[in-house]
Amino acid sequence: MLKRFLNKFIYLLNLVVAVFFVLSFIIPYVPLKIVPILAVVSLGIPLLFIVNIFFCIYWIYKAKKHFVISLSLIVIGLLVFDSFYQIEPKTELVPSHSIDIMTYNTRLFNKYDWMDDENIPDEIIHFINEQHPEVLCLQEFDMDYKDAFEEYPYQVFSKEDNNKSIQAIFSKYPIKDFKVLDFESSNNAALYADLQVANYTLRVFNVHLQSLGVSDPNAISNQEPKRLLKRMSSMFSKQEEQAALIRSEIDASSHFNIVTGDFNNTQFSRVYRLIKGKMNDSFIERGSGFGRSFDFKLFPMRIDFILTDDRLEVVDHQNFDVSFSDHYPISSTLSL
Helix, strand or coil: CHHHHHHHHHHHHHHHHHHHHHHHCCHHHCCCCCCCHHHHHHHCHHHHHHHHHHHHHHHHHCCCCCHHHHHHHHHHHHHHCCCCCECCCCCCCCCCCEEEEEEEECHHHHCCCCCCCCCHHHHHHHHHHHHCCCEEEEECCCHHHCCCCCCCCEEEECCCCCCCCCCEEEECCCEEEEEEEECCCCCCEEEEEEEEECCEEEEEEEEECCCCCCCCHHHHHCCCHHHHHHHHHHHHHHHHHHHHHHHHHHHHCCCEEEEEEECCCCCCCHHHHHHHCCCEEHHHHHCCECCCCECCCCCCECCEEEEECCCCEEEEEEECCCCCCCECCEEEEEEC
């Protein structure tokens, strides 16, 4: 009797998870203002995959046909979404005409002592100089370290404002032009720089979309669900407006476009799909593992991206496991 009740309860739970998983399939195509809760569901899609795998294993172990529900959803999910786990790609020779680019949210170089290590700024600087990418895009930059990267003669920054997160682009290639993209009613911003690389002009975007403030699962669980949902819905709506602005700039550009930065949302979200369009995702092309770029305790979360014009070939992608911020740096080598 108890076993039968337990199986019925697990089956009911399986159906509830299945409903949320089906809803997740339409997330990239529905404006967030219409159904804002879908954006919240998008954050948990990796977890939905994992839970369905457990359901599938459980029902197979119990020799029940119920496993077909979860197995079908897993297969459909893999077809609908880009994979969130990549197998190690084959090594390719780096072509002679290539460019290395890195993006990293530095969290103000630990300016407000979030981490108990006073050497964080020096460690970040040492790490970057050791990797020496040709183009460096930093989010949440601290202008106190403006002169710390001497090997980059060309530098541009978003507006220096006490209420704004500063984005920075450092380049070894000449910067012909740049533009700051201000986000209305937001502490975040973006900018792009036009780089002269051989006979090409590369337009490099450095993006920092609206922050959600969900880095600590304990802080989330302590908030009233209705208030939390309302706040997150507002943040997601802002993200969609910001993503639309960036997409309009990409569409208006005749150059080779590269979008880097902290989207504060996953590859399953509408804002990611809106910005990405037909661009290539360096992790999908040449990455491996889960591609974790943010220190979230519940599951590996990828919210930092390098997206490239489809006229550029991604020949390498790296995720670095260095704990100097709440984000992890990523880099990519692109063939011209």
